[in-house]
Amino acid sequence: MIITYFGTTTLLFDDGKDQILFDAHLTRPSLFRYIFSSAETDHDLVDEKIREHHIDRLRAIFVSHTHHDHVMDAPFIAKRCDALIYGSSSAMNVAKGSDVPDSMLIEFKANETYEVGDFRVTVIPSLHSKPTILNNDLGETIDEPLKQPARLRDYKEGGSYDFYVEAHGKKYMIRPSFNYIENQMDGYEADVLFLGTAGLAKADEETERKFFAETAGKLKPQLIIPLHWDNFFSSLRKPAKGMIPVVEKTEVAFHKLVKYCEANGINCVVQLPLTSIEL
Numbered sequence: 001m002i003i004t005y006f007g008t009t010t011l012l013f014d015d016g017k018d019q020i021l022f023d024a025h026l027t028r029p030s031l032f033r034y035i036f037s038s039a040e041t042d043h044d045l046v047d048e049k050i051r052e053h054h055i056d057r058l059r060a061i062f063v064s065h066t067h068h069d070h071v072m073d074a075p076f077i078a079k080r081c082d083a084l085i086y087g088s089s090s091a092m093n094v095a096k097g098s099d100v101p102d103s104m105l106i107e108f109k110a111n112e113t114y115e116v117g118d119f120r121v122t123v124i125p126s127l128h129s130k131p132t133i134l135n136n137d138l139g140e141t142i143d144e145p146l147k148q149p150a151r152l153r154d155y156k157e158g159g160s161y162d163f164y165v166e167a168h169g170k171k172y173m174i175r176p177s178f179n180y181i182e183n184q185m186d187g188y189e190a191d192v193l194f195l196g197t198a199g200l201a202k203a204d205e206e207t208e209r210k211f212f213a214e215t216a217g218k219l220k221p222q223l224i225i226p227l228h229w230d231n232f233f234s235s236l237r238k239p240a241k242g243m244i245p246v247v248e249k250t251e252v253a254f255h256k257l258v259k260y261c262e263a264n265g266i267n268c269v270v271q272l273p274l275t276s277i278e279l
Contacts, residue, residue, distance in 0.1 A: 001015055009194075119166070
């Protein structure tokens, strides 16, 4: 399996026959635009990345939640690549706002498993990380088609989900947010855990302990790859950066993650945006 990371939580899985995208955010508007203006998909940039990373067999896009940094580019990519969008009712309204045909939309159900080629993807209810000054709309939904350009605050959370991916004898868990539902991972095991760490740096010892116990402790992965550690207000055409320090000290989050992995005999790899790894 070749897995390409595009920053934030956007992952491309490629088994040599089919491709699946988990989340879709390549445009990455600036923080200034987030606060003061509206934005739309950067067609030239997305086309460039589709071409450079040979995204030519894309079958599906699974959307974990509908903040802009997870869903913004899903409609354009779906239409450009003739791929289905799987997501919540809010994700369906993001797609409809960009005139994605109903035939390309699948409103998924929690705890259901969807088969795409040789992939089995189970949708697991999850919790978004705690609200911040930039993100205080948890539980709110997008109830009408959302047309671009749109204010980034119009992309309401719309419910959060994790994805359990089974393919070719391997098991992967994608957990975009730094949070957990107690016992939600019971019964699951994963070879690789993609783990959202935005919020880990500021977590107190008990929150950190419980988070790891309810994620890696339950899943028992051989490898953890952190997600949502990079500054998604910075263009993919610029060098990768950690989160804005006032929001998160990325080096502290990485230190906590590595310390946990070291104590539990788990491998840990930081994958930079626009790089691929074979797992």
